[in-house]
Amino acid sequence: MPSVMLKKNAEGKLVFYVPKKDLEEVAETVEFDTPEKWGGEVLLSDGSKYYFEPIDGQPDFPVTLRAKRIDSGE
């Protein structure tokens, strides 16, 4: 359950940062990404997958959230 710092980059894409692992990665897809609901599975550009408990509405980026690691992509 790593703490993940999430922010939007200049292109509006989600940037994923895990301080403990120095992992800085752009998110390819987010399962739920609408004004009403946000979260679910997030696929990073290195192929790894993380899961965020879906929440109502968009989080106020930048924000730190707990994620579950599903797939390391290796």
Place this chain on the structure above:
Amino acid sequence: MAALTKEETEALIQEVLEIYPEQARKDRAKHLAVNDQSLEKSNKCITSNRKSQPGVMTIRGCAYAGSKGVVWGPIKDMIHISHGPVGCGQYSRAGRRNYYVGTTGINTFGTMNFTSDFTEKDIVFGGDKKLAKIMNEIEELFPLNKGISIQSECPIGLIGDDIEAVAKKANKEIGKPVVPVRCEGFRGVSQSLGHHIANDAIRDWVLENRDGDESFPTTPYDVAVIGDYNIGGDAWASRTLLEEMGLRVVAQWSGDGTIAEMEKTPKVKLNLIHCYRSMNYIARHMEEKYKIPWIEYNFFGPTKIAESLRKIAALFDETIQAGAEKVIAKYQAEYDAVIAKYKPRLQGKRVMLYVGGLRPRHVIGAYEDLGMEVVGTGYEFGHNDDYDRTIKEMGNATLIYDDVTGYEFEEFVKRVQPDLIGSGIKEKYIFQKMGIPFRQMHSWDYSGPYHGYDGFAIFARDMDMTLNNPCWKQVKVPWKTDDTSKVAVAAGA
């Protein structure tokens, strides 16, 4: 000597690894790589931020060095107590040349050493009482100090002193910020964790001090310079450029910085990060908590300076953008003259670097502006994200080495035969005795500043002065002597 090809470089790494026992060889192999610009991520080719192997020569420091020496030490109007035995503070005192304005011992304390001077008694019975006592003494002797930080040395963590409680009590008594920092030297694998711990201490004990206080008048052009330690005056050379383009520099972290500046930083509009490795943590925190965006910039060499000034200006309105162009145009004649003078003398020379956490990639542009080529680079304590940023800066088939050992570095140098090496004081005399020009790139070899346009002129002069010094012709090293002495060496062996 011609540049090595990818295969040759790979063979060189294998050859150097040969001497290690199997276990060490396996581990060290992960830290050495041939640069491949097509890679997006460094973790495919290099491992970093791991514990050094026992038995090898490493030049890393400790968490205390990262916190007291790098992040906290330069904050000039605070007194930083090296809490523990006397040596850690005394032997690192003033060595980093973080310049500042002020009267030392009266209102600034940068080059002084304050220590609780632990003895056996303090280890056995605990040092909390002593700490409380010396803070009162400090208040009495140096009443113009603006705060105290307690920089823990190893024994503090080992004996379990409660410095936080002492700090809270002292804070109430003296009414100034008292910051306990848990930067015991044994934490982490290098000074890098010390930077992180120091950043966290600033976050927890300093940054919130002026939350809700709107008395500080702000402008839309407020920025903070973060991760510039004013080595030889670096931050001043950077600050003038930012101010000339119309920005207002509210805080300098932490070279020539004050605690008041740090407390005001949450009010700025943009954080400018020079040393990413040591202060990205606090920038990320401010981004989340105060919604202050941050960008990395690079003030080494005119190409990178212009690039950075434009990148910074793009985040502001047209007056700043015009200001940036004006600054670049204003200094053009100056830096063109520097390049015209030194480029012919330095053109085509090859450099190997091995520095801390930022310069291995940041100074590449400055060398390239002088027509030089960086053929090998590496970080003492860089992380993966540093190497991610390095891959694109370095040429293909160049050497990248993480936490390089004394033996590896010497072997690489013998083979690659660079014209100049930039690294630390512990490497300096070894390579000079090998007949290779050397610049100490941690504190600019007692020179500087190297940042900004003013700094570039000094950088170019220093590189020329070192590289083209006639003394190198006088140095006779075993593998460069004439035939007769070769015979003598062989006979002697």
